[in-house]
Amino acid sequence: MIYKQGEIPLDINARRSAPISTNIQFFTQDTGSAKLSxxxxxxxxxxxxxxxxxxxxxxxxxxxxxxxxxxxxDKVNGKAEYVLSDEELKHYGQVKAEVKLYYTNGQALATIFFTFSIAKTLEDQNIVPVAEYYIDDFESLRAGINKTVDEISQTLEEIKAKFDEFENIETKDGAQEKANAAQEKAEAYTDQHAAKTDNPHKVTKSQVGLDKVDNIKQLAKSDFDSF
Incomplete structure (x- = not known):
C-alpha cells in the first residue's frame, strides 16, 4: 500500500504548550492514502x-x-496510525485534532491538539460538503441496539411458533378421555349385538362357511333316550 504519511510526535506531559501546527496537507482525492502516524x-x-x-x-x-x-x-514503542476516510477528505480546509488515551483502569490522557489541512483538487472546486458527526462509540451502540432488536424479534417469533405448536398437540388427559369414550362406545355396541340371537344382520350360512350344512332341527335329549 502507498500512503501520504504525516508524522506527528506527541509527548505526554503537564507543561503548557502551544498547539502543534504541522505542515501536513492532504487533498480531497487522496482516497485511502491519507495517513497520520x-x-x-x-x-x-x-x-x-x-x-x-x-x-x-x-x-x-x-x-x-x-x-x-x-x-x-507498536504498543511497546508507542506507535499508532490513522487513515482518513473518503468522507472525511471531503471536508476541506484546516483540521484541528487531538488524541485521547482511555485506559482500562479508568484513567484517561489527552494530548495537545494539532492542525493539518485538506485542499481541494481542481476537479473538486465545486464540491460543497455537508457537516457530519461520527463517533465510534455511538455507532457501535447503534449497531448493538439494532442487533438486539433483531434478536428479540427472532425470539418472539420462535416463542409464538412454540405456542402454535403446543396448541396443536393433544394433552395426555385429553387423549385419555377420548380413548375411554371410544372404548365405552365399542363395549356398548358389542354388548348390544351379543344379546341378539335373531340374526339382525341377515348373515347367511355361506358367509360363515356353513353352506354344506342342512337346516335340520336337532332332536332333544329326551327323544334320544326313548330309543
Whole structure:
C-alpha cells in the first residue's frame, strides 16, 4: 500500500504548550492514502500503549466532528496510525485534532491538539460538503441496539411458533378421555349385538362357511333316550 504519511510526535506531559501546527496537507482525492502516524512519548521515552483505547478527535472547517479509534501498530514503542476516510477528505480546509488515551483502569490522557489541512483538487472546486458527526462509540451502540432488536424479534417469533405448536398437540388427559369414550362406545355396541340371537344382520350360512350344512332341527335329549 502507498500512503501520504504525516508524522506527528506527541509527548505526554503537564507543561503548557502551544498547539502543534504541522505542515501536513492532504487533498480531497487522496482516497485511502491519507495517513497520520503518531509516536507517543512520556518523559523522553516511548509511552507503552498496552491496555489502552486510543481515540482521535477531529474538528473540520465546516464544523464536522469525528471521533474514531487509532490503529495501534507498536504498543511497546508507542506507535499508532490513522487513515482518513473518503468522507472525511471531503471536508476541506484546516483540521484541528487531538488524541485521547482511555485506559482500562479508568484513567484517561489527552494530548495537545494539532492542525493539518485538506485542499481541494481542481476537479473538486465545486464540491460543497455537508457537516457530519461520527463517533465510534455511538455507532457501535447503534449497531448493538439494532442487533438486539433483531434478536428479540427472532425470539418472539420462535416463542409464538412454540405456542402454535403446543396448541396443536393433544394433552395426555385429553387423549385419555377420548380413548375411554371410544372404548365405552365399542363395549356398548358389542354388548348390544351379543344379546341378539335373531340374526339382525341377515348373515347367511355361506358367509360363515356353513353352506354344506342342512337346516335340520336337532332332536332333544329326551327323544334320544326313548330309543
Amino acid at each position: 503518531f509516536s507517543f512519548t512520556k518523559d523522553g521515552v516511548p509511552l507503552p500503549l498496552s491496555a489502552v483505547d486510543a481515540k482521535i478527535v477531529l474538528l473540520y472547517a465546516d464544523d464536522s466532528f469525528y471521533k474514531r479509534s487509532l490503529i495501534l501498530t
